[in-house]
Amino acid sequence: MKKLFYASFILFSQFIIGQVSGNVNYQNQYSPSNTIDIGFPTSEGIVASVKGLANVKADSYMAIFSITQTGKTTKEVNELLDQRINKSLEEIKLKKGVETFVDMISFVPVYEYEVEKKVFSRKTYNEVPVGFELKKNIHIKFTDPNQLNDFISILSNHEIYDLVRVDYFSNALENIKKEMMNKAKLLIQEKIKNYELLLGETFTNVEKRIADGFAVNLPVEMYKSYEAYNSSSLNLKKAANVNQASKSTTLYYQPVFNKEFDFIINPVVLEPVIQVQYEVKIFINREKEKKQAAKADKEFILITPNGNLKPINVNSPKQTY
Incomplete structure:
Protein backbone atom coordinates (compact mmCIF):
# COMPACT_ATOMS: atom_id res chain seq x y z
CA MET A 1 0.00 0.00 0.00
CA LYS A 2 2.80 2.41 0.78
CA LYS A 3 4.40 1.91 -2.64
CA LEU A 4 1.07 2.48 -4.38
CA PHE A 5 0.45 5.73 -2.49
CA TYR A 6 3.94 7.00 -3.32
CA ALA A 7 3.53 6.39 -7.07
CA SER A 8 0.17 8.18 -7.11
CA PHE A 9 1.68 11.20 -5.38
CA ILE A 10 4.45 11.52 -7.95
CA LEU A 11 2.00 11.52 -10.86
CA PHE A 12 -0.20 14.12 -9.23
CA SER A 13 2.77 16.38 -8.52
CA GLN A 14 3.90 16.27 -12.15
CA PHE A 15 0.42 17.19 -13.29
CA ILE A 16 0.36 20.30 -11.10
CA ILE A 17 3.77 21.48 -12.28
CA GLY A 18 2.76 21.00 -15.92
CA GLN A 19 -0.30 23.19 -15.50
CA VAL A 20 1.70 26.04 -13.99
CA SER A 21 4.20 26.30 -16.86
CA GLY A 22 1.87 25.13 -19.64
CA ASN A 23 1.77 21.82 -21.49
CA VAL A 24 3.83 23.31 -24.31
CA ASN A 25 6.93 22.62 -22.21
CA TYR A 26 6.46 18.88 -22.68
CA GLN A 27 8.22 19.23 -26.02
CA ASN A 28 10.11 22.54 -25.54
CA GLN A 29 8.23 24.25 -28.34
CA TYR A 30 9.29 27.79 -27.47
CA SER A 31 11.32 28.86 -30.47
CA PRO A 32 14.41 31.11 -30.44
CA SER A 33 13.91 34.86 -30.53
CA ASN A 34 12.39 35.99 -33.82
CA SER A 60 -11.05 43.93 -40.45
CA TYR A 61 -10.61 40.23 -41.22
CA MET A 62 -10.90 37.88 -44.17
CA ALA A 63 -11.73 34.19 -43.75
CA ILE A 64 -11.20 31.74 -46.62
CA PHE A 65 -13.25 28.54 -46.80
CA SER A 66 -12.55 25.81 -49.35
CA ILE A 67 -15.33 23.77 -50.97
CA THR A 68 -15.07 20.68 -53.22
CA GLN A 69 -17.75 19.02 -55.34
CA THR A 70 -17.64 15.88 -57.49
CA GLY A 71 -20.12 14.59 -60.05
CA LYS A 72 -20.49 12.49 -63.18
CA THR A 73 -21.01 15.41 -65.60
CA THR A 74 -19.85 19.02 -65.76
CA LYS A 75 -23.44 20.22 -65.50
CA GLU A 76 -24.10 18.15 -62.39
CA VAL A 77 -20.92 19.36 -60.67
CA ASN A 78 -21.63 23.03 -61.36
CA GLU A 79 -25.25 22.85 -60.26
CA LEU A 80 -24.49 21.02 -57.01
CA LEU A 81 -21.64 23.35 -56.05
CA ASP A 82 -23.49 26.55 -56.96
CA GLN A 83 -26.47 25.40 -54.95
CA ARG A 84 -24.35 24.90 -51.82
CA ILE A 85 -22.52 28.20 -52.25
CA ASN A 86 -25.57 30.32 -53.09
CA LYS A 87 -27.59 29.07 -50.13
CA SER A 88 -24.67 29.76 -47.80
CA LEU A 89 -24.05 33.26 -49.13
CA GLU A 90 -27.71 34.19 -48.86
CA GLU A 91 -27.51 33.71 -45.09
CA ILE A 92 -24.01 35.18 -44.69
CA LYS A 93 -24.88 38.42 -46.52
CA LEU A 94 -27.60 39.10 -43.97
CA LYS A 95 -24.85 39.83 -41.45
CA LYS A 96 -23.84 43.47 -40.97
CA GLY A 97 -20.63 44.73 -42.63
CA VAL A 98 -19.90 41.51 -44.54
CA GLU A 99 -18.51 41.22 -48.08
CA THR A 100 -18.05 37.97 -50.02
CA PHE A 101 -16.15 36.74 -53.05
CA VAL A 102 -16.06 33.31 -54.71
CA ASP A 103 -12.68 32.29 -56.11
CA MET A 104 -12.41 29.61 -58.81
CA ILE A 105 -9.62 27.14 -57.94
CA SER A 106 -9.73 24.06 -60.22
CA PHE A 107 -11.98 22.01 -62.48
CA VAL A 108 -10.48 18.62 -63.42
CA PRO A 109 -11.66 15.17 -64.55
CA VAL A 110 -11.58 12.29 -62.06
CA TYR A 111 -10.25 8.84 -63.02
CA GLU A 112 -10.63 5.33 -61.66
CA TYR A 113 -9.02 2.01 -62.52
CA GLU A 114 -11.04 -0.51 -64.51
CA VAL A 115 -9.98 -4.15 -64.42
CA GLU A 116 -9.63 -5.90 -67.77
CA LYS A 117 -9.80 -9.68 -67.35
CA LYS A 118 -8.07 -11.93 -69.84
CA VAL A 119 -8.12 -15.72 -69.95
CA PHE A 120 -4.44 -16.43 -70.58
CA SER A 121 -2.74 -13.33 -69.02
CA ARG A 122 -2.64 -11.26 -65.86
CA LYS A 123 -5.27 -8.68 -64.98
CA THR A 124 -4.84 -5.30 -66.65
CA TYR A 125 -5.84 -2.08 -64.86
CA ASN A 126 -6.91 0.73 -67.18
CA GLU A 127 -7.49 4.31 -66.05
CA VAL A 128 -10.90 5.58 -67.19
CA PRO A 129 -12.72 8.90 -66.56
CA VAL A 130 -15.62 8.61 -64.14
CA GLY A 131 -16.57 12.22 -63.49
CA PHE A 132 -15.33 15.68 -62.58
CA GLU A 133 -14.07 17.54 -59.51
CA LEU A 134 -14.70 21.26 -58.99
CA LYS A 135 -13.02 23.37 -56.27
CA LYS A 136 -13.80 26.92 -55.23
CA ASN A 137 -12.88 29.17 -52.31
CA ILE A 138 -15.28 31.48 -50.48
CA HIS A 139 -13.68 34.73 -49.24
CA ILE A 140 -15.57 36.49 -46.43
CA LYS A 141 -14.53 39.95 -45.26
CA PHE A 142 -15.89 41.07 -41.88
CA THR A 143 -15.14 43.51 -39.04
CA ASP A 144 -16.55 41.72 -35.99
CA PRO A 145 -14.40 38.69 -35.06
CA ASN A 146 -17.34 37.12 -33.24
CA GLN A 147 -19.11 36.68 -36.60
CA LEU A 148 -16.69 33.92 -37.59
CA ASN A 149 -18.59 31.42 -35.43
CA ASP A 150 -21.78 32.33 -37.30
CA PHE A 151 -20.09 31.78 -40.66
CA ILE A 152 -18.80 28.37 -39.60
CA SER A 153 -22.28 27.35 -38.45
CA ILE A 154 -23.93 28.49 -41.70
CA LEU A 155 -21.34 26.87 -43.98
CA SER A 156 -21.29 23.58 -42.09
CA ASN A 157 -25.04 23.26 -42.67
CA HIS A 158 -24.18 23.08 -46.37
CA GLU A 159 -21.27 20.64 -45.91
CA ILE A 160 -18.52 23.29 -46.10
CA TYR A 161 -16.04 22.62 -43.31
CA ASP A 162 -12.56 23.57 -44.53
CA LEU A 163 -11.47 26.90 -43.02
CA VAL A 164 -8.23 27.56 -44.89
CA ARG A 165 -7.00 30.71 -43.09
CA VAL A 166 -8.00 33.99 -41.49
CA ASP A 167 -6.13 37.15 -42.50
CA TYR A 168 -5.89 40.29 -40.32
CA PHE A 169 -5.87 43.89 -41.58
CA GLU A 227 1.49 17.14 -28.71
CA ALA A 228 1.01 16.89 -24.94
CA TYR A 229 1.40 13.33 -23.71
CA ASN A 230 3.61 11.20 -21.49
CA SER A 231 4.22 7.68 -22.85
CA SER A 232 5.53 4.75 -20.85
CA SER A 233 8.83 3.10 -21.74
CA LEU A 234 8.54 -0.68 -22.14
CA ASN A 235 11.33 -3.22 -22.26
CA LEU A 236 9.86 -5.52 -24.91
CA LYS A 237 11.13 -8.21 -27.19
CA LYS A 238 11.69 -7.38 -30.84
CA ALA A 239 8.80 -9.63 -31.90
CA ALA A 240 6.28 -7.74 -29.72
CA ASN A 241 3.54 -5.70 -31.38
CA VAL A 242 2.89 -2.25 -29.95
CA ASN A 243 -0.23 -0.30 -30.96
CA GLN A 244 0.21 3.37 -30.13
CA ALA A 245 -2.76 5.64 -29.58
CA SER A 246 -3.14 8.73 -31.75
CA LYS A 247 -2.17 11.92 -29.95
CA LYS A 288 37.97 58.88 -38.31
CA GLU A 289 37.60 61.77 -35.89
CA LYS A 290 40.89 60.88 -34.19
CA LYS A 291 42.75 60.68 -37.51
CA GLN A 292 41.39 64.06 -38.55
CA ALA A 293 42.37 65.54 -35.19
CA ALA A 294 45.89 64.10 -35.48
CA LYS A 295 46.26 65.54 -38.96
CA ALA A 296 45.11 68.95 -37.74
CA ASP A 297 47.72 68.89 -34.93
CA LYS A 298 50.66 68.51 -37.35
CA GLU A 299 52.78 71.67 -37.78
CA PHE A 300 54.49 72.49 -41.09
CA ILE A 301 57.51 74.87 -41.17
CA LEU A 302 58.95 76.60 -44.24
CA ILE A 303 62.64 77.54 -44.43
CA THR A 304 62.99 80.80 -46.36
CA PRO A 305 65.99 81.58 -48.66
CA ASN A 306 67.28 83.81 -45.86
CA GLY A 307 67.34 80.85 -43.47
CA ASN A 308 64.33 81.98 -41.44
CA LEU A 309 61.73 79.48 -40.14
CA LYS A 310 58.11 80.30 -40.86
CA PRO A 311 55.08 78.14 -39.73
CA ILE A 312 52.53 77.20 -42.42
CA ASN A 313 48.80 76.82 -41.80
CA VAL A 314 47.71 74.21 -44.35
CA ASN A 315 44.01 74.89 -43.66
CA SER A 316 44.21 78.63 -44.37
CA PRO A 317 43.63 80.26 -47.79
CA LYS A 318 46.48 80.75 -50.26
CA GLN A 319 49.47 82.41 -48.60
CA THR A 320 52.49 84.34 -49.96
CA TYR A 321 55.99 84.00 -48.58
Whole structure:
Protein backbone atom coordinates (compact mmCIF):
# COMPACT_ATOMS: atom_id res chain seq x y z
CA MET A 1 0.00 0.00 0.00
CA LYS A 2 2.80 2.41 0.78
CA LYS A 3 4.40 1.91 -2.64
CA LEU A 4 1.07 2.48 -4.38
CA PHE A 5 0.45 5.73 -2.49
CA TYR A 6 3.94 7.00 -3.32
CA ALA A 7 3.53 6.39 -7.07
CA SER A 8 0.17 8.18 -7.11
CA PHE A 9 1.68 11.20 -5.38
CA ILE A 10 4.45 11.52 -7.95
CA LEU A 11 2.00 11.52 -10.86
CA PHE A 12 -0.20 14.12 -9.23
CA SER A 13 2.77 16.38 -8.52
CA GLN A 14 3.90 16.27 -12.15
CA PHE A 15 0.42 17.19 -13.29
CA ILE A 16 0.36 20.30 -11.10
CA ILE A 17 3.77 21.48 -12.28
CA GLY A 18 2.76 21.00 -15.92
CA GLN A 19 -0.30 23.19 -15.50
CA VAL A 20 1.70 26.04 -13.99
CA SER A 21 4.20 26.30 -16.86
CA GLY A 22 1.87 25.13 -19.64
CA ASN A 23 1.77 21.82 -21.49
CA VAL A 24 3.83 23.31 -24.31
CA ASN A 25 6.93 22.62 -22.21
CA TYR A 26 6.46 18.88 -22.68
CA GLN A 27 8.22 19.23 -26.02
CA ASN A 28 10.11 22.54 -25.54
CA GLN A 29 8.23 24.25 -28.34
CA TYR A 30 9.29 27.79 -27.47
CA SER A 31 11.32 28.86 -30.47
CA PRO A 32 14.41 31.11 -30.44
CA SER A 33 13.91 34.86 -30.53
CA ASN A 34 12.39 35.99 -33.82
CA THR A 35 12.69 39.71 -33.15
CA ILE A 36 13.99 42.18 -35.71
CA ASP A 37 17.74 42.60 -36.12
CA ILE A 38 18.98 45.17 -38.64
CA GLY A 39 22.48 44.39 -39.88
CA PHE A 40 25.29 46.92 -39.98
CA PRO A 41 28.78 46.93 -41.57
CA THR A 42 31.33 45.76 -39.01
CA SER A 43 34.00 48.33 -38.18
CA GLU A 44 35.56 49.96 -35.19
CA GLY A 45 33.31 52.50 -33.56
CA ILE A 46 30.12 52.79 -31.54
CA VAL A 47 26.70 51.49 -32.58
CA ALA A 48 23.63 53.06 -30.97
CA SER A 49 20.52 50.90 -31.46
CA VAL A 50 16.84 51.20 -30.54
CA LYS A 51 14.17 48.52 -31.03
CA GLY A 52 10.42 49.07 -30.81
CA LEU A 53 7.34 46.82 -30.87
CA ALA A 54 3.71 47.73 -31.50
CA ASN A 55 0.76 45.38 -30.98
CA VAL A 56 -1.97 46.50 -33.39
CA LYS A 57 -5.51 45.20 -33.11
CA ALA A 58 -7.05 44.36 -36.48
CA ASP A 59 -10.06 46.35 -37.67
CA SER A 60 -11.05 43.93 -40.45
CA TYR A 61 -10.61 40.23 -41.22
CA MET A 62 -10.90 37.88 -44.17
CA ALA A 63 -11.73 34.19 -43.75
CA ILE A 64 -11.20 31.74 -46.62
CA PHE A 65 -13.25 28.54 -46.80
CA SER A 66 -12.55 25.81 -49.35
CA ILE A 67 -15.33 23.77 -50.97
CA THR A 68 -15.07 20.68 -53.22
CA GLN A 69 -17.75 19.02 -55.34
CA THR A 70 -17.64 15.88 -57.49
CA GLY A 71 -20.12 14.59 -60.05
CA LYS A 72 -20.49 12.49 -63.18
CA THR A 73 -21.01 15.41 -65.60
CA THR A 74 -19.85 19.02 -65.76
CA LYS A 75 -23.44 20.22 -65.50
CA GLU A 76 -24.10 18.15 -62.39
CA VAL A 77 -20.92 19.36 -60.67
CA ASN A 78 -21.63 23.03 -61.36
CA GLU A 79 -25.25 22.85 -60.26
CA LEU A 80 -24.49 21.02 -57.01
CA LEU A 81 -21.64 23.35 -56.05
CA ASP A 82 -23.49 26.55 -56.96
CA GLN A 83 -26.47 25.40 -54.95
CA ARG A 84 -24.35 24.90 -51.82
CA ILE A 85 -22.52 28.20 -52.25
CA ASN A 86 -25.57 30.32 -53.09
CA LYS A 87 -27.59 29.07 -50.13
CA SER A 88 -24.67 29.76 -47.80
CA LEU A 89 -24.05 33.26 -49.13
CA GLU A 90 -27.71 34.19 -48.86
CA GLU A 91 -27.51 33.71 -45.09
CA ILE A 92 -24.01 35.18 -44.69
CA LYS A 93 -24.88 38.42 -46.52
CA LEU A 94 -27.60 39.10 -43.97
CA LYS A 95 -24.85 39.83 -41.45
CA LYS A 96 -23.84 43.47 -40.97
CA GLY A 97 -20.63 44.73 -42.63
CA VAL A 98 -19.90 41.51 -44.54
CA GLU A 99 -18.51 41.22 -48.08
CA THR A 100 -18.05 37.97 -50.02
CA PHE A 101 -16.15 36.74 -53.05
CA VAL A 102 -16.06 33.31 -54.71
CA ASP A 103 -12.68 32.29 -56.11
CA MET A 104 -12.41 29.61 -58.81
CA ILE A 105 -9.62 27.14 -57.94
CA SER A 106 -9.73 24.06 -60.22
CA PHE A 107 -11.98 22.01 -62.48
CA VAL A 108 -10.48 18.62 -63.42
CA PRO A 109 -11.66 15.17 -64.55
CA VAL A 110 -11.58 12.29 -62.06
CA TYR A 111 -10.25 8.84 -63.02
CA GLU A 112 -10.63 5.33 -61.66
CA TYR A 113 -9.02 2.01 -62.52
CA GLU A 114 -11.04 -0.51 -64.51
CA VAL A 115 -9.98 -4.15 -64.42
CA GLU A 116 -9.63 -5.90 -67.77
CA LYS A 117 -9.80 -9.68 -67.35
CA LYS A 118 -8.07 -11.93 -69.84
CA VAL A 119 -8.12 -15.72 -69.95
CA PHE A 120 -4.44 -16.43 -70.58
CA SER A 121 -2.74 -13.33 -69.02
CA ARG A 122 -2.64 -11.26 -65.86
CA LYS A 123 -5.27 -8.68 -64.98
CA THR A 124 -4.84 -5.30 -66.65
CA TYR A 125 -5.84 -2.08 -64.86
CA ASN A 126 -6.91 0.73 -67.18
CA GLU A 127 -7.49 4.31 -66.05
CA VAL A 128 -10.90 5.58 -67.19
CA PRO A 129 -12.72 8.90 -66.56
CA VAL A 130 -15.62 8.61 -64.14
CA GLY A 131 -16.57 12.22 -63.49
CA PHE A 132 -15.33 15.68 -62.58
CA GLU A 133 -14.07 17.54 -59.51
CA LEU A 134 -14.70 21.26 -58.99
CA LYS A 135 -13.02 23.37 -56.27
CA LYS A 136 -13.80 26.92 -55.23
CA ASN A 137 -12.88 29.17 -52.31
CA ILE A 138 -15.28 31.48 -50.48
CA HIS A 139 -13.68 34.73 -49.24
CA ILE A 140 -15.57 36.49 -46.43
CA LYS A 141 -14.53 39.95 -45.26
CA PHE A 142 -15.89 41.07 -41.88
CA THR A 143 -15.14 43.51 -39.04
CA ASP A 144 -16.55 41.72 -35.99
CA PRO A 145 -14.40 38.69 -35.06
CA ASN A 146 -17.34 37.12 -33.24
CA GLN A 147 -19.11 36.68 -36.60
CA LEU A 148 -16.69 33.92 -37.59
CA ASN A 149 -18.59 31.42 -35.43
CA ASP A 150 -21.78 32.33 -37.30
CA PHE A 151 -20.09 31.78 -40.66
CA ILE A 152 -18.80 28.37 -39.60
CA SER A 153 -22.28 27.35 -38.45
CA ILE A 154 -23.93 28.49 -41.70
CA LEU A 155 -21.34 26.87 -43.98
CA SER A 156 -21.29 23.58 -42.09
CA ASN A 157 -25.04 23.26 -42.67
CA HIS A 158 -24.18 23.08 -46.37
CA GLU A 159 -21.27 20.64 -45.91
CA ILE A 160 -18.52 23.29 -46.10
CA TYR A 161 -16.04 22.62 -43.31
CA ASP A 162 -12.56 23.57 -44.53
CA LEU A 163 -11.47 26.90 -43.02
CA VAL A 164 -8.23 27.56 -44.89
CA ARG A 165 -7.00 30.71 -43.09
CA VAL A 166 -8.00 33.99 -41.49
CA ASP A 167 -6.13 37.15 -42.50
CA TYR A 168 -5.89 40.29 -40.32
CA PHE A 169 -5.87 43.89 -41.58
CA SER A 170 -5.47 47.30 -39.96
CA ASN A 171 -5.84 50.82 -41.37
CA ALA A 172 -3.67 52.20 -38.54
CA LEU A 173 -0.37 50.65 -39.63
CA GLU A 174 0.91 53.79 -41.37
CA ASN A 175 0.27 55.99 -38.33
CA ILE A 176 1.75 53.33 -36.03
CA LYS A 177 4.95 53.26 -38.08
CA LYS A 178 5.28 57.06 -37.87
CA GLU A 179 4.75 56.95 -34.11
CA MET A 180 7.41 54.26 -33.75
CA MET A 181 9.93 56.26 -35.78
CA ASN A 182 9.36 59.36 -33.62
CA LYS A 183 9.76 57.39 -30.38
CA ALA A 184 12.91 55.71 -31.67
CA LYS A 185 14.40 59.06 -32.75
CA LEU A 186 14.08 60.51 -29.25
CA LEU A 187 15.47 57.40 -27.57
CA ILE A 188 18.47 57.05 -29.85
CA GLN A 189 19.36 60.72 -29.43
CA GLU A 190 19.26 60.18 -25.67
CA LYS A 191 21.54 57.14 -25.97
CA ILE A 192 24.10 59.07 -28.03
CA LYS A 193 24.15 61.89 -25.44
CA ASN A 194 24.76 59.33 -22.70
CA TYR A 195 27.70 57.88 -24.67
CA GLU A 196 29.17 61.38 -25.04
CA LEU A 197 28.90 61.98 -21.28
CA LEU A 198 30.43 58.62 -20.41
CA LEU A 199 33.37 59.06 -22.79
CA GLY A 200 33.81 62.79 -22.29
CA GLU A 201 33.67 63.36 -26.04
CA THR A 202 31.42 64.93 -28.62
CA PHE A 203 30.24 63.16 -31.76
CA THR A 204 29.11 66.30 -33.58
CA ASN A 205 31.78 66.25 -36.28
CA VAL A 206 32.39 62.53 -36.62
CA GLU A 207 31.31 60.28 -39.46
CA LYS A 208 27.91 58.65 -38.87
CA ARG A 209 25.92 56.03 -40.77
CA ILE A 210 22.31 54.99 -40.20
CA ALA A 211 20.20 51.92 -41.00
CA ASP A 212 16.59 51.19 -40.07
CA GLY A 213 13.77 48.87 -41.03
CA PHE A 214 10.34 47.43 -40.20
CA ALA A 215 9.13 43.84 -39.77
CA VAL A 216 5.43 42.91 -39.63
CA ASN A 217 4.24 39.63 -38.08
CA LEU A 218 0.69 38.51 -38.91
CA PRO A 219 -1.23 36.15 -36.60
CA VAL A 220 -1.45 33.44 -39.27
CA GLU A 221 2.37 33.22 -39.17
CA MET A 222 2.63 32.99 -35.38
CA TYR A 223 0.81 29.75 -34.53
CA LYS A 224 2.80 26.85 -33.09
CA SER A 225 1.84 23.22 -32.48
CA TYR A 226 2.68 20.52 -29.97
CA GLU A 227 1.49 17.14 -28.71
CA ALA A 228 1.01 16.89 -24.94
CA TYR A 229 1.40 13.33 -23.71
CA ASN A 230 3.61 11.20 -21.49
CA SER A 231 4.22 7.68 -22.85
CA SER A 232 5.53 4.75 -20.85
CA SER A 233 8.83 3.10 -21.74
CA LEU A 234 8.54 -0.68 -22.14
CA ASN A 235 11.33 -3.22 -22.26
CA LEU A 236 9.86 -5.52 -24.91
CA LYS A 237 11.13 -8.21 -27.19
CA LYS A 238 11.69 -7.38 -30.84
CA ALA A 239 8.80 -9.63 -31.90
CA ALA A 240 6.28 -7.74 -29.72
CA ASN A 241 3.54 -5.70 -31.38
CA VAL A 242 2.89 -2.25 -29.95
CA ASN A 243 -0.23 -0.30 -30.96
CA GLN A 244 0.21 3.37 -30.13
CA ALA A 245 -2.76 5.64 -29.58
CA SER A 246 -3.14 8.73 -31.75
CA LYS A 247 -2.17 11.92 -29.95
CA SER A 248 -4.07 15.17 -30.23
CA THR A 249 -2.12 18.09 -31.70
CA THR A 250 -2.64 21.46 -30.06
CA LEU A 251 -2.28 24.79 -31.87
CA TYR A 252 -1.66 27.99 -29.94
CA TYR A 253 -0.89 31.63 -30.73
CA GLN A 254 2.70 32.58 -29.90
CA PRO A 255 3.37 36.33 -30.31
CA VAL A 256 6.80 37.94 -30.35
CA PHE A 257 7.91 38.39 -26.74
CA ASN A 258 8.29 41.99 -25.58
CA LYS A 259 11.47 41.39 -23.56
CA GLU A 260 14.06 42.73 -26.06
CA PHE A 261 12.59 46.11 -26.95
CA ASP A 262 13.35 49.66 -25.81
CA PHE A 263 9.70 50.69 -26.12
CA ILE A 264 6.36 48.94 -26.65
CA ILE A 265 3.08 50.35 -27.93
CA ASN A 266 0.03 48.51 -26.51
CA PRO A 267 2.04 45.97 -24.49
CA VAL A 268 -0.85 43.77 -23.26
CA VAL A 269 -1.95 41.13 -25.82
CA LEU A 270 -5.30 39.44 -25.18
CA GLU A 271 -6.18 38.32 -28.69
CA PRO A 272 -4.08 37.65 -31.81
CA VAL A 273 -2.77 40.97 -33.12
CA ILE A 274 -0.63 42.38 -35.90
CA GLN A 275 2.85 42.95 -34.48
CA VAL A 276 5.03 45.68 -35.99
CA GLN A 277 8.74 45.80 -35.15
CA TYR A 278 11.04 48.74 -35.85
CA GLU A 279 14.78 49.05 -35.36
CA VAL A 280 17.17 51.93 -36.05
CA LYS A 281 20.97 51.79 -35.74
CA ILE A 282 23.50 54.63 -35.92
CA PHE A 283 27.17 53.83 -36.42
CA ILE A 284 29.57 56.43 -34.98
CA ASN A 285 33.08 56.27 -36.47
CA ARG A 286 35.29 57.66 -33.67
CA GLU A 287 38.48 56.50 -35.40
CA LYS A 288 37.97 58.88 -38.31
CA GLU A 289 37.60 61.77 -35.89
CA LYS A 290 40.89 60.88 -34.19
CA LYS A 291 42.75 60.68 -37.51
CA GLN A 292 41.39 64.06 -38.55
CA ALA A 293 42.37 65.54 -35.19
CA ALA A 294 45.89 64.10 -35.48
CA LYS A 295 46.26 65.54 -38.96
CA ALA A 296 45.11 68.95 -37.74
CA ASP A 297 47.72 68.89 -34.93
CA LYS A 298 50.66 68.51 -37.35
CA GLU A 299 52.78 71.67 -37.78
CA PHE A 300 54.49 72.49 -41.09
CA ILE A 301 57.51 74.87 -41.17
CA LEU A 302 58.95 76.60 -44.24
CA ILE A 303 62.64 77.54 -44.43
CA THR A 304 62.99 80.80 -46.36
CA PRO A 305 65.99 81.58 -48.66
CA ASN A 306 67.28 83.81 -45.86
CA GLY A 307 67.34 80.85 -43.47
CA ASN A 308 64.33 81.98 -41.44
CA LEU A 309 61.73 79.48 -40.14
CA LYS A 310 58.11 80.30 -40.86
CA PRO A 311 55.08 78.14 -39.73
CA ILE A 312 52.53 77.20 -42.42
CA ASN A 313 48.80 76.82 -41.80
CA VAL A 314 47.71 74.21 -44.35
CA ASN A 315 44.01 74.89 -43.66
CA SER A 316 44.21 78.63 -44.37
CA PRO A 317 43.63 80.26 -47.79
CA LYS A 318 46.48 80.75 -50.26
CA GLN A 319 49.47 82.41 -48.60
CA THR A 320 52.49 84.34 -49.96
CA TYR A 321 55.99 84.00 -48.58
